[in-house]
Amino acid sequence: MDKIFITRMLPDPELIEKLKEHFKVEVWEKSLPPNPEELLIKSKNCWGMLTMLTEKIDKDFIKKNQELKIIANMAVGFDNIDIAAAKKQKIMITNTPDVLTESTAELTFALLLLMAKRLPEANTAVFKDQWGPWHPNWMLGKDLKNANLGIIGPGKIATAVAKIAKSFSMKINYYGRKPKVNFPGTYMKLDQLLATSDYLSIHLSLNQETHHFLNSSHFKKMKKDAILINTSRGKIINQNHLLQAINSNDIGGAALDVTDPEPIGSDSPLLKMQKIFISPHLGSATQATRYKMASMAIDNLILYKTKNYCPNAIV
Ligand code: DGY
Numbered sequence: 001m002d003k004i005f006i007t008r009m010l011p012d013p014e015l016i017e018k019l020k021e022h023f024k025v026e027v028w029e030k031s032l033p034p035n036p037e038e039l040l041i042k043s044k045n046c047w048g049m050l051t052m053l054t055e056k057i058d059k060d061f062i063k064k065n066q067e068l069k070i071i072a073n074m075a076v077g078f079d080n081i082d083i084a085a086a087k088k089q090k091i092m093i094t095n096t097p098d099v100l101t102e103s104t105a106e107l108t109f110a111l112l113l114l115m116a117k118r119l120p121e122a123n124t125a126v127f128k129d130q131w132g133p134w135h136p137n138w139m140l141g142k143d144l145k146n147a148n149l150g151i152i153g154p155g156k157i158a159t160a161v162a163k164i165a166k167s168f169s170m171k172i173n174y175y176g177r178k179p180k181v182n183f184p185g186t187y188m189k190l191d192q193l194l195a196t197s198d199y200l201s202i203h204l205s206l207n208q209e210t211h212h213f214l215n216s217s218h219f220k221k222m223k224k225d226a227i228l229i230n231t232s233r234g235k236i237i238n239q240n241h242l243l244q245a246i247n248s249n250d251i252g253g254a255a256l257d258v259t260d261p262e263p264i265g266s267d268s269p270l271l272k273m274q275k276i277f278i279s280p281h282l283g284s285a286t287q288a289t290r291y292k293m294a295s296m297a298i299d300n301l302i303l304y305k306t307k308n309y310c311p312n313a314i315v
Contacts, residue, residue: 002047004301007034007055010294011287019298022305023047040064048304050297053077059085070304072297075284076100078314079206079233087315094300094312098156099292104283105160108231111255111277112149112199115227117141120277142198142225144168150175150197152190152213153204153232154183161201173197194221199229206233214238219245225252231283234260239270246275257283 001024009029010016019025026042028034033054034042040061043049048070051057057071062085070092073081078095086093114120118141125131125139132138149165151158151174162172162184172185173196179187194200200222204210214228215238222228228251230237239260245251253275259268262281270276284293300310 002305003045004048004050005042005046006050007039007042008052010050010298011290012294015291015294015298019301022302036061043068048072048301050074050294050301051080053080055080057081057086062086062089062091065091070094070301070310072300074293074297077205077233079235083315091315092304092310093314094297094304094310095314096293096296097312099296100284100289101156101160103286103289104157104231105164107257107279107283107285108157108161108201108203108229109164111229111231111257111279112201112227113144114277115229115253115255116144116199121274124274142227144170146171147198148173148196149185150188150193150200151185152176152193152200152202154180154185155203155205157231158201158203159183161203170199190218191221194218195223197226198223199227201229202232202236204232204236206235210236212236212238214242216241216245216250219250222251224249227252228254229256230254231257234258234262242276243269243273246273253277255279257281 004019004023004025006027009027016025016027039055043065045067050072053075057080059082062082068091071081072094074096076095076097078093081093083093118139122139147170149170149172151162154174154176165172166184173188173193174183174185175188175190175193204213213236219241242254255277257279258281259278264270264278270278284290296312300312304310
């Protein structure tokens with residue numbers, strides 16, 4: 001039987017049983033991911049792998065795995081994999097699109113609301129005994145109605161975010177490489193989007209073009225009280241520049257579900273900023289969504305084996 005290595009426990013052991021009907025399966029059961037050496041050892045002679053975004057599948061790894069036919073990545077993003085190298089070696093790569101769209105959009109909106117109403121700051125104030133008698137000017141946040149939500153990267157998650165935002169009567173504008181038919185918002189040039197957004201939400205996939213896509217030159221063009229939200233990938237924002245921008249009050253605050261690196265060290269200066277809220281990469285973190293992601297990755301492995309077909313092939 002061909003061998004599959006799964007780099008982490010999946011949400012439901014039944015999924016692994018399903019895979020075992022077709023393959024010999026080994027699962028990495030520790031909670032920390034395998035390090036590069038361990039990954040190399042475990043992947044040896046594997047026909048396929050089911051990986052997470054924590055596994056760096058680079059040129060060197062691919063070269064050393066000549067037997068490998070498929071990598072099913074349990075994520076919609078695949079910036080952890082050198083796609084060109086995989087293509088060259090004819091390794092099939094699959095991802096898990098669509099099933100996490102709503103969960104990630106909901107998390108994006110949770111962050112937006114949290115920042116608009118200053119909930120992290122307010123909660124800290126309560127714990128620090130700073131909650132005095134009701135005061136007309138204390139802890140004032142921002143409204144959503146008629147506020148401008150700027151979106152960068154008008155993909156599926158951004159579309160779901162825009163739909164939620166519409167129900168709060170926000171005005172939606174967006175920037176992408178080109179205007180997108182049927183996107184529920186108005187296309188703007190990047191500078192115009194930066195200048196007009198009260199909230200700016202990033203929905204780009206990470207690649208060479210988008211690495212540090214947002215830097216100080218952009219932050220300087222934003223409204224002084226604008227809130228930045230990132231639920232895509234940490235490396236899309238130049239974090240040092242973001243820190244400076246918040247310190248110099250170029251923008252009002254940021255909520256980041258993704259950072260560079262991940263996990264972010266507890267000594268990171270980002271964690272000392274009142275105006276930055278960080279959640280630990282929770283976009284797809286619901287029971288139902290993680291089950292669907294794992295199930296999709298498993299189906300790609302089985303279908304490739306039995307029908308030579310992958311519904312979610314990237315290459
Ligand atoms: C993805 O799927 O790319 C997410 O970042 C993980 O939830």
